Amino acid sequence: MASADELTFHEFEEATNLLAETPDAATTSRSDQLTPQGHVAVAVGSGGSYGAEDEVEEESDKAALLQEKQQQQQPGFWTFSYYQSFFDVDTSQVLDRIKGSLLPRPGHNFVRHHLRNRPDLYGPFWICATLAFVLAVTGNLTLVLAQRRDPSIHYSPQFHKVTVAGISIYCYAWLVPLALWGFLRWRKGVQERMGPYTFLETVCIYGYSLFVFIPMVVLWLIPVPWLQWIFGALALGLSAAGLVFTLWPVVREDTRLVATALLSVVVLLHALLAMGCKLYFFQSLPPENMAPPPQITSLPSNIALSPTLPQSMAPS
Amino acid sequence: MAEAEESPGDPGTASPRPLFAGLSDISISQDIPVEGEITIPMRSRIREFDSSTLNESVRNTIMRDLKAVGKKFMHVLYPRKSNTLLRDWDLWGPLILCVTLALMLQRDSADSEKDGGPQFAEVFVIVWFGAVTITLNSKLLGGNISFFQSLCVLGYCILPLTVAMLICRLVLLADPGPVNFMVRLFVVIVMFAWSIVASTAFLADSQPPNRRALAVYPVFLFYFVISWMILTFTPQ
Numbered sequence: 001m002a003s004a005d006e007l008t009f010h011e012f013e014e015a016t017n018l019l020a021e022t023p024d025a026a027t028t029s030r031s032d033q034l035t036p037q038g039h040v041a042v043a044v045g046s047g048g049s050y051g052a053e054d055e056v057e058e059e060s061d062k063a064a065l066l067q068e069k070q071q072q073q074q075p076g077f078w079t080f081s082y083y084q085s086f087f088d089v090d091t092s093q094v095l096d097r098i099k100g101s102l103l104p105r106p107g108h109n110f111v112r113h114h115l116r117n118r119p120d121l122y123g124p125f126w127i128c129a130t131l132a133f134v135l136a137v138t139g140n141l142t143l144v145l146a147q148r149r150d151p152s153i154h155y156s157p158q159f160h161k162v163t164v165a166g167i168s169i170y171c172y173a174w175l176v177p178l179a180l181w182g183f184l185r186w187r188k189g190v191q192e193r194m195g196p197y198t199f200l201e202t203v204c205i206y207g208y209s210l211f212v213f214i215p216m217v218v219l220w221l222i223p224v225p226w227l228q229w230i231f232g233a234l235a236l237g238l239s240a241a242g243l244v245f246t247l248w249p250v251v252r253e254d255t256r257l258v259a260t261a262l263l264s265v266v267v268l269l270h271a272l273l274a275m276g277c278k279l280y281f282f283q284s285l286p287p288e289n290m291a292p293p294p295q296i297t298s299l300p301s302n303i304a305l306s307p308t309l310p311q312s313m314a315p316s
Numbered sequence: 317m318a319e320a321e322e323s324p325g326d327p328g329t330a331s332p333r334p335l336f337a338g339l340s341d342i343s344i345s346q347d348i349p350v351e352g353e354i355t356i357p358m359r360s361r362i363r364e365f366d367s368s369t370l371n372e373s374v375r376n377t378i379m380r381d382l383k384a385v386g387k388k389f390m391h392v393l394y395p396r397k398s399n400t401l402l403r404d405w406d407l408w409g410p411l412i413l414c415v416t417l418a419l420m421l422q423r424d425s426a427d428s429e430k431d432g433g434p435q436f437a438e439v440f441v442i443v444w445f446g447a448v449t450i451t452l453n454s455k456l457l458g459g460n461i462s463f464f465q466s467l468c469v470l471g472y473c474i475l476p477l478t479v480a481m482l483i484c485r486l487v488l489l490a491d492p493g494p495v496n497f498m499v500r501l502f503v504v505i506v507m508f509a510w511s512i513v514a515s516t517a518f519l520a521d522s523q524p525p526n527r528r529a530l531a532v533y534p535v536f537l538f539y540f541v542i543s544w545m546i547l548t549f550t551p552q
Contacts, residue, residue: 090530157550
């Protein structure tokens, strides 16, 4: 024990000596030129000083992370490196965040345990893009499969689904977090004890929570309506649970009415998104495609088409 | 003559440069490059004048550019670890490929807007906007590749998919059926894999190893969407 204390003490002394010896001007100019070097120096300094004062490891960890975050936001708004700080993630980090969004646990805060004060925009952006394209592709594939079962359905590629899916997914993943963030900021003004998430963190929570829908949409290719609904409910449950568990520590301090209303609105919007996807992209026979055949083809195909009508009603 | 007078001064100013830079004095370190830049543009202009393209015939100029584009096509079709595609980039090849692809994807009858494949403008926007997004993404992740180099590689690597589109149009002339679809599926999958392999061979080295997957995934998505557009194309 004593030897360990001595060791740390010596280390500090060395560090202070080093600091005293090196002129201040030189170090600051160097850190301006080379950001990584300055970054490392600050992290070591803050870790040491907080470790000496605070016994709790988590506190110092948090403080160091905060310091790190302040360091990161140094570059100006119009510089490229400012935006690079939003994409400062590794493959393992992104995979860890996706795993965290897939397996929500009560009391396991996504922001605290996975983002750790470093929200990224890579995940939200590419998860949204993937979801939009997967929605459009599988929406088309269901039509192809329906045509395979029932040759009377005329299939033609529906490219407009890409546009619709892209616009709706991106709007949901950016506008809802914006509204949520604004609301929480307003509530913070009312109730001072609340510490809301930043806008980027909110976007990150929503972006990663949409990941569950990608496998769900692929599984919706199975043309069994009750199975589709089960998969939909499962994915929605997982995603909404992740959102609620993450938002709960923030809204807990607020009044019970506001907290309940906010969480139910969040879950309701999420359910609306899933329902919208299901009803718009996965109708087994959209009405647009039923209209043209009677004009082109003769009467027999028109009769053959009528038995498919109940099928289209069944899942929706 | 002017260069002859200035060039002896050049080594004289060049030698104290590291000495002043060591002092990190702003006023001096700013002075030196100004003096250096006076001589350098003159020399480069003189050197350029020797190999000027002004005197050669138009045919030579066009043939040289076409040869460069053709050489890059060969590099895509037979991807090796070589940086010809990266060193002298051009956007002629991507433009040709993109326009060809969009023209072939255009359906004969533009009946209703809601019920049809992608229009010319949509293909054009997907290809260019997608390539720009992927490039920005790889730059933001910290890749050491220039913006247009990446655009050039992504554009040239559409070549296998354009070939797939050509084959699909030829196959579609035959009678439709499951065999027809299977042939098209096979062709598109092979060409899709080819595009991915070619583009990653050129682009993957620009990223640090722990971020390579993050940079390659958007490329995969990009070519996947283009392949899907090709596969679902039906002329009517």
